[in-house]
Structure formats: structure tokens, C-alpha cells
Amino acid sequence: MHSSTSNSKRQLYVRPLPVIKGYKKILALTVVWTAIGIGGVEYYARANSFPVMFEISPDLWVTQWYKTERGPEDQTVIIGASRCKFGLVMDTWEQATEVRPTMLAWPGSPPHPTLHLLAERDDFRGLVICGIAPSFSFSHAAAPQHLYLKKNIEEMKVLRYSLSYHLGTPVRRFLKHQIRALNPPAFAPAHVLREIVGLQDRHGTLPPFLPIYWMNHQENLQSVYLDFSAKDEELMNRVKALWSRIIEEQTVFGVADMDSLLAAYVQDVQRIRQRGGQVVFIRHPSSGDFREFEEKYYPREKFFDRLCAETNCLGIHFEDYPEIADFECPEWSHLNSEDARSYTRRIIQILSSHQVKLKP
Amino acid sequence: MLFNSLAFVVFFAIVLAIHNLPLKWKVKKIHLLVASYVFYAAWNPPFVILLWISTVVDWFAARAMSRAQQLGKRRLLLCFSLLANLGMLSYFKYGKLLTETFVQIINQVGIEYTAPTLDIILPVGISFYTFQTLSYTIDVYLKRSQPESSFLDFALFVTFFPQLVAGPIVRPHQLIPQFKTPRKATGQQFAWGLFLFSWGLFQKSVIADGILSIVTGDTFNAMRHVAVLDAWLGVLAFSAQIFFDFAGYSMCAIGIALCLGFSIPNNFKSPYAAVGFSDFWKRWHISLSEWLRDYLYIPLGGNRKGRRRTYINLMLTMLLGGLWHGASWRFLIWGGVHGLYLVTERLLKKVVDTEKLMARPLVPFLGAIATFFCVSLTWVFFAAKDWEKCQQMFESLFGLAEEPLLVVTSFHIFMTILILVAMLICHWKVRDIEIEDVADKTPSWLFTAFWVTILFVTIMTGGSASAFIYFQF
Numbered sequence: 161m162h163s164s165t166s167n168s169k170r171q172l173y174v175r176p177l178p179v180i181k182g183y184k185k186i187l188a189l190t191v192v193w194t195a196i197g198i199g200g201v202e203y204y205a206r207a208n209s210f211p212v213m214f215e216i217s218p219d220l221w222v223t224q225w226y227k228t229e230r231g232p233e234d235q236t237v238i239i240g241a242s243r244c245k246f247g248l249v250m251d252t253w254e255q256a257t258e259v260r261p262t263m264l265a266w267p268g269s270p271p272h273p274t275l276h277l278l279a280e281r282d283d284f285r286g287l288v289i290c291g292i293a294p295s296f297s298f299s300h301a302a303a304p305q306h307l308y309l310k311k312n313i314e315e316m317k318v319l320r321y322s323l324s325y326h327l328g329t330p331v332r333r334f335l336k337h338q339i340r341a342l343n344p345p346a347f348a349p350a351h352v353l354r355e356i357v358g359l360q361d362r363h364g365t366l367p368p369f370l371p372i373y374w375m376n377h378q379e380n381l382q383s384v385y386l387d388f389s390a391k392d393e394e395l396m397n398r399v400k401a402l403w404s405r406i407i408e409e410q411t412v413f414g415v416a417d418m419d420s421l422l423a424a425y426v427q428d429v430q431r432i433r434q435r436g437g438q439v440v441f442i443r444h445p446s447s448g449d450f451r452e453f454e455e456k457y458y459p460r461e462k463f464f465d466r467l468c469a470e471t472n473c474l475g476i477h478f479e480d481y482p483e484i485a486d487f488e489c490p491e492w493s494h495l496n497s498e499d500a501r502s503y504t505r506r507i508i509q510i511l512s513s514h515q516v517k518l519k520p
Numbered sequence: 521m522l523f524n525s526l527a528f529v530v531f532f533a534i535v536l537a538i539h540n541l542p543l544k545w546k547v548k549k550i551h552l553l554v555a556s557y558v559f560y561a562a563w564n565p566p567f568v569i570l571l572w573i574s575t576v577v578d579w580f581a582a583r584a585m586s587r588a589q590q591l592g593k594r595r596l597l598l599c600f601s602l603l604a605n606l607g608m609l610s611y612f613k614y615g616k617l618l619t620e621t622f623v624q625i626i627n628q629v630g631i632e633y634t635a636p637t638l639d640i641i642l643p644v645g646i647s648f649y650t651f652q653t654l655s656y657t658i659d660v661y662l663k664r665s666q667p668e669s670s671f672l673d674f675a676l677f678v679t680f681f682p683q684l685v686a687g688p689i690v691r692p693h694q695l696i697p698q699f700k701t702p703r704k705a706t707g708q709q710f711a712w713g714l715f716l717f718s719w720g721l722f723q724k725s726v727i728a729d730g731i732l733s734i735v736t737g738d739t740f741n742a743m744r745h746v747a748v749l750d751a752w753l754g755v756l757a758f759s760a761q762i763f764f765d766f767a768g769y770s771m772c773a774i775g776i777a778l779c780l781g782f783s784i785p786n787n788f789k790s791p792y793a794a795v796g797f798s799d800f801w802k803r804w805h806i807s808l809s810e811w812l813r814d815y816l817y818i819p820l821g822g823n824r825k826g827r828r829r830t831y832i833n834l835m836l837t838m839l840l841g842g843l844w845h846g847a848s849w850r851f852l853i854w855g856g857v858h859g860l861y862l863v864t865e866r867l868l869k870k871v872v873d874t875e876k877l878m879a880r881p882l883v884p885f886l887g888a889i890a891t892f893f894c895v896s897l898t899w900v901f902f903a904a905k906d907w908e909k910c911q912q913m914f915e916s917l918f919g920l921a922e923e924p925l926l927v928v929t930s931f932h933i934f935m936t937i938l939i940l941v942a943m944l945i946c947h948w949k950v951r952d953i954e955i956e957d958v959a960d961k962t963p964s965w966l967f968t969a970f971w972v973t974i975l976f977v978t979i980m981t982g983g984s985a986s987a988f989i990y991f992q993f
Binding site: 172173174175176177178179180181182183184185186187189190193194197198201215304318321322323324325327328331332335341342343347348349350353354357359360361362409412413 | 525714785967979
């Protein structure tokens with residue numbers, strides 16, 4: 161039996177301890193075997209050239225936001241949903257313009273909350289590349305996608321003073337770059353187990369089961385399809401199943417109150433413009449059922465075109481430019497990595513042709 | 521700072537190293553105090569001021585109370601302490617709720633009024649340390665204990681980082697005497713403390729966050745009604761999630777304190793093996809239930825003033841206990857339902873010979889399962905983000921939804937059932953023993969293999985250091 165000591169009120173409370181023989185040996189063996197296990201995963205990850213991958217978590221967005229606060233007043237910022245994260249490649253952008261933009265796009269989210277934050281900042285007079293994914297940008301205010309960015313913005317207010325965040329971010333960054341094994345969810349045992357168990361998903365459930373390393377989320381919020389993913393038809397079908405579900409759910413909430421949404425956009429765009437900044441709206445390509453759904457529920461003349469007209473901003477719709485009109489999204493919503501680089505170069509050319517100030 | 525963050529690993533390594541240096545005990549205590557403030561400030565530095573206010577107010581109030589001869593003066597000092605502590609708690613935690621409710625009532629009677637927007641950030645762990653420090657002043661007021669003579673020891677009692685932000689809520693007599701003599705963990709304490717820390721992290725990161733939170737997220741955040749199976753899985757998964765999340769945190773806190781040579785009592789004792797609701801509250805969040813019993817239920821009269829008054833006292837205690845958990849009327853209802861459970865149980869005991877009933881085979885086990893299901897239903901008020909979602913979940917649970925969604929994947933159904941069955945069996949098996957007893961009976965090789973497994977799986981799961989559910993309380 162363990163060595164128990166009374167915890168009666170006035171006696172000194174001492175926690176019972178188990179009588180474990182050879183606890184030093186147990187501790188040493190635990191450390192050694194755990195290190196061997198992690199070493200094994202590390203070897204596997206490096207042998208397969210797995211890249212450094214970050215989880216999509218609000219603190220990554222917050223880090224990028226703080227970066228814009230330290231950046232020059234005339235910096236370039238990309239906002240919108242995941243199509244921007246996949247479609248606009250920051251390395252390519254920097255090569256073409258000598259300016260590195262900051263990515264603030266967030267999966268499945270409308271861009272307006274971020275645009276509003278930028279408009280409120282008196283020091284911001286840069287270029288805003290605002291990606292418009294109609295099903296997120298023009299969704300009803302009650303739709304859940306409006307909560308995702310809200311959480312980031314709340315975190316941004318709190319983490320500013322968080323020692324834990326300011327200490328933890330560089331430590332995590334350092335370790336992530338040194339140890340590939342620390343790449344959850346790629347090696348999360350629950351994820352691996354799910355792959356091994358291989359149960360057939362019930363029809364329509366979220367999220368669809370996706371394998372380890374099919375895309376890479378980087379700490380700068382750039383997302384990239386790994387080369388093999390876009391060629392894997394079965395994998396792409398699983399992602400399409402996810403979009404089918406999102407499309408179905410979109411119809412539950414309906415569309416935004418466009419009058420009030422546009423009024424908010426107009427106000428924020430004017431504030432940025434008055435300070436010398438510029439906002440450009442880009443409707444990135446989509447394909448298949450997703451495109452059909454967007455054309456049916458969010459016809460461009462009532463939504464995208466109206467947004468550009470009322471804000472008096474340059475609007476680039478992929479259908480209007482032959483050089484970007486034929487890009488195919490392998491899973492209906494995002495470009496593969498090779499196409500994304502080419503698409504980014506062409507977008508920059510289009511922006512230049514409209515005399516958008518890409519360099520300070 | 522979260523226990524499941526890299527920042528904490530670095531912080532704790534530094535604290536351990538300094539604590540084990542050959543320094544004077546007073547210096548080590550000052551170091552622990554400073555470390556505790558850093559731990560709290562790591563989240564939001566300005567809120568450390570609240571900790572200082574609580575510490576200073578209660579220190580002086582208790583000392584003045586012990587010197588005061590007149591009851592009136594003692595009462596006044598107690599009121600001062602209660603007002604200061606509960607005032608801060610009310611403002612930060614309930615300010616928004618009270619304002620919104622006031623506006624709703626005013627608008628209901630036809631008066632147009634819009635309150636200014638209150639953008640109040642809830643200081644992490646304020647409910648926990650407020651209750652902890654209140655127990656000190658109330659004990660001194662009731663002459664159960666003398667005021668502490670060392671300000672350093674008292675400040676450390678209020679601020680001790682392992683249990684500062686989410687308990688267990690430790691009483692003065694459990695912790696302050698431990699600060700009187702030098703503390704350094706023995707090798708065995710250190711090893712056991714590290715094991716408890718790993719086990720707590722595994723429960724939090726792997727089970728609660730890695731698996732169950734996905735199921736509860738899918739069901740409680742679904743856009744409309746979900747299927748009956750999905751709804752039950754969501755509710756039962758939340759029961760398990762909140763247990764692994766909170767018990768995991770308590771386990772981490774106990775382990776961390778033990779690594780420093782301090783003893784903190786258990787906060788959970790196989791709660792889902794409870795047979796009946798009074799048994800449940802002796803096993804769930806023990807430090808809070810004992811606090812409510814000693815500082816609310818008994819002072820209200822407990823069961824000493826007749827049957828009807830006992831029921832009223834029970835209801836009041838549970839309602840306030842519910843509201844302690846969060847600034848929403850849903851928590852009040854949650855507490856109210858638990859109060860009703862307790863009252864009903866007492867009424868049943870009047871008409872049923874429970875001892876005889878419990879002696880029958882299988883009855884205690886079935887009683888535990890029934891208790892688990894009843895408790896699980898109350899978690900709907902906890903997990904749902906608003907009243908509409910509450911209603912939606914209850915309708916889904918009882919098949920009253922039209923065209924419900926299927927949201928839980930086959931794999932997560934499998935994992936949820938696996939975890940639930942394993943959890944209930946484990947709770948039942950160890951319902952009357954402690955984790956230390958289990959370790960005693962486990963062969964060394966098996967213990968080592970278990971530890972390696974949970975440590976490896978926890979590290980591999982990683983995660984983005986999501987906050988513990990109970991932090992919001």
C-alpha cells in the first residue's frame with residue numbers, strides 16, 4: 161500500500177506516494193524510449209522529405225497582423241479566404257515586385273473584418289489585395305464563417321500583452337524548424353490511427369478524412385498543395401465532398417444584407433483611400449460544382465460587380481481576363497502549387513496594366 | 521501560461537532549476553512568488569494588479585479582524601473583504617451579463633435604452649483565486665484559524681502558480697503550513713510528479729482536445745439539428761471531454777506542485793462512477809463542492825433547519841455554484857437542475873430503502889450509469905453557446921428534428937464509444953481507490969510502458985496549446 165498520511169484539517173497535508181521500486185530506472189527508461197520513438201518519427205519524416213508544417217491556429221494570424229503593425233505604412237496586405245492563401249504565392253509576388261506582401265487571408269472567412277481593422281489604423285496607407293470568395297464574402301451575417309476571424313481578432317487584442325505568446329512563438333518556431341516530428345497533425349496518433357482503421361465515412365459528414373501531408377500550411381499563412389495531391393483524383397474527390405457539404409450549408413443561411421454590407425465596405429475603402437492607400441478586389445477562379453453554385457447564388461452583377469462599382473475600386477474577375485480565365489482548380493476551389501505561381505505572375509501583370517502601385 | 525505550451529516547459533525548467541539551487545528557504549519562496557506572478561502575467565500583465573489587490577485586502581482585513589474585539593467591527597471588515605473580492609469578480613465576470621439583462625428587461629417594459637458596449641476581458645482564473653482567498657478571511661472571521669503571520673507565505677498561498685488559474689481551490693490550512701519549512705522534492709516525489717503531469721497532459725491534449733473536442737465541435741456547432749445518434753454522441757463526448765480537460769488540468773497542477781515538493785489534494789475521484797448526485801458532487805471538482813458546502817450551504821443552515829429549508833439551501837447552493845461557472849443564465853439553469861437532482865434524491869431516499877437496494881447485484885452499476893446519463897444531459901447547458909442551440913440539442917437528442925444532419929464521422933463514432941466505455945469501466949474499477957493504489961499494483965515494466973506510450977502520444981499530438989475549458993470560469 162502507498163504511504164498515506166492523514167489530511168485531517170490541522171495536520172500538515174502530505175500527498176500519498178506509490179511505493180514504486182526503481183523509480184530512477186523507470187524515469188530513465190521512459191526518457192530513453194520516448195526519445196527513441198521521436199527519433200524514429202524524425203528519421204521517417206526526413207527520409208520522406210516532409211516539409212515544416214504549421215497548424216492553422218489563430219496565433220499565426222495574430223503574428224502576421226503584428227507584422228503589419230511594424231511594417232511600412234505603404235505595405236501590401238492580402239486578405240480574403242483560403243483561395244488567396246493557395247492562389248497568391250508570396251515568394252513569386254516578391255520576385256516580381258520586390259515587395260513582400262503580408263498574408264492575412266483566413267480559411268472560409270469574409271475579408272471585411274480585416275479590411276475594417278486596416279481602415280481603422282491611421283498608419284496604414286498601403287495596398288490591400290482583397291480576395292472575394294462569394295460564398296464567404298457575401299454570406300449571411302449569421303453564418304458560422306463570420307466567427308472564425310472574430311476569434312483571431314479577439315486573440316490579437318489579448319496576445320499583444322501575453323508574455324506566453326511572445327516567449328512561446330520563437331520557441332515553437334525554433335523547434336518546428338529543427339524537429340520534423342513536431343508536425344501535428346501529420347503525426348498525431350489519432351490521425352494515424354484513423355488512417356489505419358480506415359472506416360468508411362458516413363455520407364456527408366465533416367471533415368472528410370484526408371491523409372498525412374497533402375498540403376502544407378506555412379507559418380506566414382501561405383498554403384501550398386504538395387505536388388502529388390492535385391494529381392490524386394481520389395483525394396481530390398474527398399475534398400470535393402467537403403465543398404458539397406459547405407455548399408449545402410450555405411443555402412441554410414442565405415446571403416448577406418448587401419445594402420448594409422456595401423455601406424460598410426464603402427466607408428472603410430474611403431478611409432484607406434483618403435490616406436493614400438488602395439483596395440483591389442479579386443475574384444479568384446473556382447471550378448466545377450463550386451463555381452456553378454457561386455454563379456447561381458451569388459451572380460456577379462448583384463454581388464462582385466456591385467461591390468466594385470459602389471466602392472469605386474478596381475475589380476479583377478477571373479472571367480474577364482483571358483490569361484487567368486482557364487485555370488482549373490483540381491478540387492473546385494484552390495489552385496495547385498504550379499498553377500498558383502503562374503496565376504500570381506499573371507495577376508501582377510494585370511495589376512500593373514491597371515497602374516496599381518505595386519512598389520512603394 | 522498554459523501547461524500544454526512550450527512556453528510553460530521552458531518556464532517550468534527554469535523554476536525547477538532555481539528551486540533546487542542551494543539558496544535560503546526565504547529566497548526560494550520569493551522566487552516562487554515572483555515565478556507565480558510571471559506565470560499569471562504571461563497571459564495578460566495588467567491583471568496581476570487584481571491578484572495584488574486581493575492579497576493586500578485580505579491580508580490587512582484578516583489581521584484587523586483578529587485584533588478587533590467587537591463583532592460589529594469584525595463584520596464590517598469581513599464585508600469589506602467580501603465587497604472587494606466579489607466586487608472585482610462581479611465586475612469582470614458578470615458585468616456584461618447584468619448589463620445585457622438589465623437592458624432586456626427595460627426594453628421589455630417599453631423603455632428604449634441602449635447600454636454602452638462593455639468590452640471587458642475576463643481575467644483568467646479569477647473565480648478560483650477569489651474563492652481561495654475568501655476562504656482565508658472567512659476562516660479568520662469565524663475564528664477557525666489565526667491570521668497568517670508571514671505576508672510572504674500568505675501572498676504565495678494566494679498566488680502559488682500550479683493551482684492559481686484553475687484550482688484545485690486549496691484551503692489555507694492545506695497549503696500555508698507547507699511554506700513554513702524548506703521543501704524540495706525527493707527523487708520519488710519528483711518522478712511521481714512528472715508522471716502525474718504527463719498523465720494530466722495526455723488527458724487534456726490527446727483525449728479531450730485531439731479526439732473528443734472534434735465530436736463536440738461538430739455536434740454543438742452544427743448549423744442545424746443533428747441526428748439522434750450524433751446528438752447523443754456529442755453530449756456524451758462533452759461529458760468525457762470536460763472531465764479529461766479539467767481532471768487533466770488538476771492532475772498537472774498536482775504533479776507540478778509535487779515536483780517542487782508541495783502536496784495538493786485531489787480534485788476528482790472517479791466522478792462518473794458516482795451512484796447518485798450527492799455521490800457525484802463528492803467526486804467532481806471536490807475542492808469547489810467542499811468550498812460551497814463549508815462557506816455557503818452550512819452557513820445557510822445546511823440540513824439543520826428542517827426539511828423544507830434543507831431543500832431551499834441545496835437549491836441556493838447549486839444555483840450559485842452554477843453561476844460561479846460562467847456569466848450566463850444557462851449556467852444558473854445547469855446549477856438549478858443539479859439542485860433539483862439533489863432534492864429529488866433526498867426525497868427518494870425517504871421512500872426507498874437505498875441500502876437494501878444497493879445490496880442487490882448490478883444495482884449500483886446501473887445506478888452509476890443512470891447518474892452518468894442524467895449528469896450528461898445537464899452538460900448541454902454548458903456546451904451550447906446559446907439558448908437556441910440548447911433547444912436544438914434537446915430536440916435532436918429526442919428525435920424531434922426534421923431533416924437532421926449527420927456530422928460525426930465513422931472514425932469519431934468508434935473513438936468516442938471506445939473512450940466512453942474505457943472511461944466508465946476505469947472509473948468503476950477504481951471508484952474507491954486512488955491512482956497511487958493503482959500504481960502500487962502495476963508491475964514496473966507495465967508502468968514504464970504506459971508512461972512511455974502516453975508521453976510519446978502526447979508529444980506527437982502536440983496541438984496549438986488550446987486553453988483548458990475551465991479557464992473561462
